[in-house]
Amino acid sequence: MVPELQKTTVRIQQPERVMGLIRAIKEQGGSKLQVISDFDMTLSRFGCNGRRCPTSHNILDNSHVISEDGKKKLKDLLHHYYPIEIDPNRSLEEKRPLMVEWWTRAHELLSQQKIQKGDIAQIVRESDVMLRDGFNELFDQLHKYNVPMFIFSAGVGDILEEIIRQANVFYPNVHVVSNYMDFDDNGVLKCFKSPLIHTYNKNNSVLQGTAYFQQLSTRTSIILLGDSMGDLTMADGVPSVENILKIGFLNDKVEERRGKYLDAYDIVLESDETLDVVNGILRFILMET
Numbered sequence: 001m002v003p004e005l006q007k008t009t010v011r012i013q014q015p016e017r018v019m020g021l022i023r024a025i026k027e028q029g030g031s032k033l034q035v036i037s038d039f040d041m042t043l044s045r046f047g048c049n050g051r052r053c054p055t056s057h058n059i060l061d062n063s064h065v066i067s068e069d070g071k072k073k074l075k076d077l078l079h080h081y082y083p084i085e086i087d088p089n090r091s092l093e094e095k096r097p098l099m100v101e102w103w104t105r106a107h108e109l110l111s112q113q114k115i116q117k118g119d120i121a122q123i124v125r126e127s128d129v130m131l132r133d134g135f136n137e138l139f140d141q142l143h144k145y146n147v148p149m150f151i152f153s154a155g156v157g158d159i160l161e162e163i164i165r166q167a168n169v170f171y172p173n174v175h176v177v178s179n180y181m182d183f184d185d186n187g188v189l190k191c192f193k194s195p196l197i198h199t200y201n202k203n204n205s206v207l208q209g210t211a212y213f214q215q216l217s218t219r220t221s222i223i224l225l226g227d228s229m230g231d232l233t234m235a236d237g238v239p240s241v242e243n244i245l246k247i248g249f250l251n252d253k254v255e256e257r258r259g260k261y262l263d264a265y266d267i268v269l270e271s272d273e274t275l276d277v278v279n280g281i282l283r284f285i286l287m288e289t
């Protein structure tokens, strides 16, 4: 059915359930389908040539517009909070206030750096960011078959939009909800717009007020793509979901986190820098029979 599911990176706890879901989504057809995806470390790569790829925040943190002191402070925050973010032994209740603390402190530091709106394209161009292998096929297939692609990210919206724009795949079916920068009349960053989106509030609490989910109420089949346990709630606001297939990229601390990911995601992709499996499933679902 989907040869890519035989890859050695693929782990599935309940294969029959997954095959049933894929068949049901195919039966409903492309007109009932929507894709809801995280951005950082899901559509973008986790590793690049043996090093960590930057998140949309890291692209700014490491850029030439940030002072050396600012860079050090932002790196210290990352080293303190990232292990908390991915710790499988801490509860979400424990993590949530700490994530608010991380994002708030990082956004305050970034807002002191006089970042210019006009510098964003160059900042992205000069960064090491890479989209996962196969991103072209993913965006092209969804565009060709008019399948909405909703990117729900706790990263920086202005940066990730620029990444997909520079990759020439920012098609009209792509819609982004993320943290956006607020610039003053001279185009200088003054703060970030609310609501603040962090790893563990990606749900309808931040989507209330966006008409987006209501518009998609007829799209009752969902393919959800994420890399964090926080991404699992991204579809919570969608009314009348019939079939939801959750695909999780397990990038870091694979052994420690495998059990929780297998319980939560239908398909787990371990240290897989490609979109092969997602593309294979979409090819099967969207291919005319």
Ligand SMILES: Nc1ccn([C@@H]2O[C@H](COP(=O)(O)O)[C@@H](O)[C@H]2O)c(=O)n1
Binding pocket: 038, 039, 040, 041, 055, 056, 057, 058, 078, 082, 085, 102, 103, 106, 152, 153, 154, 155, 199, 228
């Ligand atoms: N100051 C920060 C805050 C968060 N991050 C990372 O960004 C990721 C969030 O973006 P998604 O598209 O994945 O929702 C998150 O996993 C954090 O690790 C960061 O790098 N710097």
Ligand SMILES: [Mg+2]
Binding pocket: 038, 039, 040, 041, 042, 226, 227, 228
């Ligand atoms: Mg992510």
